[in-house]
Amino acid sequence: DAGVIQSPRHEVTEMGQEVTLRCKPISGHDYLFWYRQTMMRGLELLIYFNNNVPIDDSGMPEDRFSAKMPNASFSTLKIQPSEPRDSAVYFCASSFGTSGRNEQFFGPGTRLTVL
């Protein structure tokens, strides 16, 4: 079975540019999570969706960050405009929350470098 798929795996951009990260969750999962990982702050939850609806976006750092989930098999995280401090690894994870279990499965991540 395919796991969580993320693209691109690596992204290098210049400050001020728009960045779009993509995620395809595991088929049948009803929760999708976006995390950011840095050495200083570890794994931080940015936002999560249930059945394509955003539930908690309190972790989104600022208005430059936005996330969408237009359907059950696709989500995007957009940063516009990007800044050097946004450099991090961004992970998408999904789970089958309706099962009552909270086992989140992570994608391979997108390593973002903003110059």
Added chain:
Amino acid sequence: GQQLNQSPQSMFIQEGEDVSMNCTSSSIFNTWLWYKQDPGEGPVLLIALYKAGELTSNGRLTAQFGITRKDSFLNISASIPSDVGIYFCAGQLSGHSGYALNFGKGTSLLVTP
């Protein structure tokens, strides 16, 4: 979110040794998960715990959900070089209506042959 205290921060051991790491929280959790992350990859789920006192094994790995519901530990027996990586604990707060997880800062494990 609630920050978990994970210790030790790093471990440097010899192949064949047993390893123990733990996570504590000031709040009660109703779920504890343990993940392993290899360099350049996403965290991979190792063990999930859902009941206080629960002891679960996965091969050479054993994890327990603390009876107070505020802690959990992970043991690795007879370590091998491929055990190298960063181990994260994650928990869901009791009474939390959503499914957000809180993560520890990780334990970095190095194993020498």
